[in-house]
Amino acid sequence: MSDTIQLLTRQQVAARVAADIPDGSYANLGIGAPTDVADCLPAGVTIILHTENGLLGMGPKPPAGEEDIDLMNAGKQYVTALPGASYFHHADSFAMMRGGHLDYCVLGAYQVSATGDLANWHTGAKDAIPAVGGAMDLAIGAKSVFVMMDLLTKKGVCKLVQRCSSPLTGVGCVKRVYTDHATFDITPAGVVAYDLVPGLTFEALETLCGFPLLRKS
Amino acid sequence: MNKICPSLEEALADIPDGASIMIGGFGDAGVPFQMIDALVAQGAKDLTIISNNAGTGEEGIAALIKRDRVKKIVCSFPRQANSKAFDERYLSGKLVLDLVPQGNLAERIRAAGVGIGAFFTPTAYGTLLADGKETREIDGRNYVLEYPISADYAFIKAHRGDALGNLVYRKTARNFGPVMATAAKCTIAQVSEVVAVGDLDPETVVTPGIFVKRVVEVKADGARA
Numbered sequence: 342m343s344d345t346i347q348l349l350t351r352q353q354v355a356a357r358v359a360a361d362i363p364d365g366s367y368a369n370l371g372i373g374a375p376t377d378v379a380d381c382l383p384a385g386v387t388i389i390l391h392t393e394n395g396l397l398g399m400g401p402k403p404p405a406g407e408e409d410i411d412l413m414n415a416g417k418q419y420v421t422a423l424p425g426a427s428y429f430h431h432a433d434s435f436a437m438m439r440g441g442h443l444d445y446c447v448l449g450a451y452q453v454s455a456t457g458d459l460a461n462w463h464t465g466a467k468d469a470i471p472a473v474g475g476a477m478d479l480a481i482g483a484k485s486v487f488v489m490m491d492l493l494t495k496k497g498v499c500k501l502v503q504r505c506s507s508p509l510t511g512v513g514c515v516k517r518v519y520t521d522h523a524t525f526d527i528t529p530a531g532v533v534a535y536d537l538v539p540g541l542t543f544e545a546l547e548t549l550c551g552f553p554l555l556r557k558s
Numbered sequence: 559m560n561k562i563c564p565s566l567e568e569a570l571a572d573i574p575d576g577a578s579i580m581i582g583g584f585g586d587a588g589v590p591f592q593m594i595d596a597l598v599a600q601g602a603k604d605l606t607i608i609s610n611n612a613g614t615g616e617e618g619i620a621a622l623i624k625r626d627r628v629k630k631i632v633c634s635f636p637r638q639a640n641s642k643a644f645d646e647r648y649l650s651g652k653l654v655l656d657l658v659p660q661g662n663l664a665e666r667i668r669a670a671g672v673g674i675g676a677f678f679t680p681t682a683y684g685t686l687l688a689d690g691k692e693t694r695e696i697d698g699r700n701y702v703l704e705y706p707i708s709a710d711y712a713f714i715k716a717h718r719g720d721a722l723g724n725l726v727y728r729k730t731a732r733n734f735g736p737v738m739a740t741a742a743k744c745t746i747a748q749v750s751e752v753v754a755v756g757d758l759d760p761e762t763v764v765t766p767g768i769f770v771k772r773v774v775e776v777k778a779d780g781a782r783a
Binding site: 396411412463471472474481509510511 | 584585588626634635636637641644645648657658659660661662663664665668680681682683684686687700705712727728730731732733734735736748
């Protein structure tokens with residue numbers, strides 16, 4: 342049966358995320374896969390992108406030769422500033438998140454728990470050099486925190502879990518998880534699974550996750 | 559009043575061993591590279607460095623670490639693809655790391671600069687980085703008590719400055735500059751251009767001169783803007 346499942350590509354997952362961010366929103370797209378969401382935002386809508394190093398109104402990467410060392414995103418990649426953009430210092434930038442002004446934040450993850458705990462900063466390996474950056478601030482830093490990730494690790498272990506085994510980035514902070522298999526809402530009643538890819542049954546998805554899921558009513 | 563120093567050497571002459579120094583910048587944007595090079599030449603050691611990153615390759619803060627001038631670093635993201643100098647010293651225990659989430663780092667520095675004794679923040683609640691810290695539930699949300707971070711010196715990079723210490727920044731190179739400028743006993747600004755007093759529009763000054771003790775002009779040198 343598994344060979345008939347058509348998993349979503351990263352671009353397709355990004356497109357699902359983009360479709361759920363309404364016109365007029367302020368959003369922060371985390372480092373890695375979430376940056377693909379920017380390329381999927383529909384034409385004609387105004388979604389203002391925040392990058393925590395100090396820019397609202399972030400645009401795409403500049404043409405070759407026009408890079409400016411003073412104009413980067415949080416992933417330290419060169420970007421542009423769109424008309425109407427603004428620059429600000431770090432305390433103001435994180436106030437936009439912590440203060441509840443940012444509407445959406447899209448992050449990658451090692452694990453997400455059934456209660457919305459997020460693990461995405463530290464693998465837990467003893468000799469790892471720790472680095473947190475803005476991960477913990479982003480985890481609590483938007484009205485809605487979305488995660489975008491593959492459902493399974495390369496070894497086939499499910500990353501949506503009852504309880505995270507990796508060190509936490511935030512507690513109960515994730516609202517929705519977009520994966521290559523399905524989309525999951527974290528609700529007080531439990532994890533609601535929907536938009537399953539063709540060929541994937543609800544029961545098979547539940548088996549992959551290893552804990553009971555709820556159907557969307 | 560004239561805060562202009564003719565050289566980085568003069569601006570950094572009084573920095574003693576054991577000093578705590580904030581260094582602005584995020585990635586390469588806003589890092590006062592030339593001022594850090596001058597600190598390497600000046601020779602102060604046993605330093606505590608407060609910065610977002612710990613330098614990459616052999617540049618910036620990595621140059622200080624490589625020469626074993628740093629005893630402690632307070633930062634959010636020390637790990638880089640080529641942060642060998644940091645990695646070796648951290649893993650062998652020669653260099654103490656105080657890892658602080660980026661927004662908490664900015665806010666703790668801001669708190670020092672504005673005279674706030676401590677504050678409750680939701681960031682890091684329930685994580686390893688809040689271990690042992692006081693927590694409190696306020697209106698149904700959990701918070702962690704965090705204390706200010708101040709320093710003896712702040713090294714920041716700005717775009718233009720004048721003899722009164724007024725500064726304007728350029729794009730995302732602003733990052734930690736304005737908050738660090740407020741939180742150190744002696745803030746030293748490296749600016750790409752010194753302008754005459756009165757040339758900066760008071761409406762657009764980002765860091766008012768009261769927060770800045772010394773200003774040194776370092777012309778942009780291309781790669782380092």
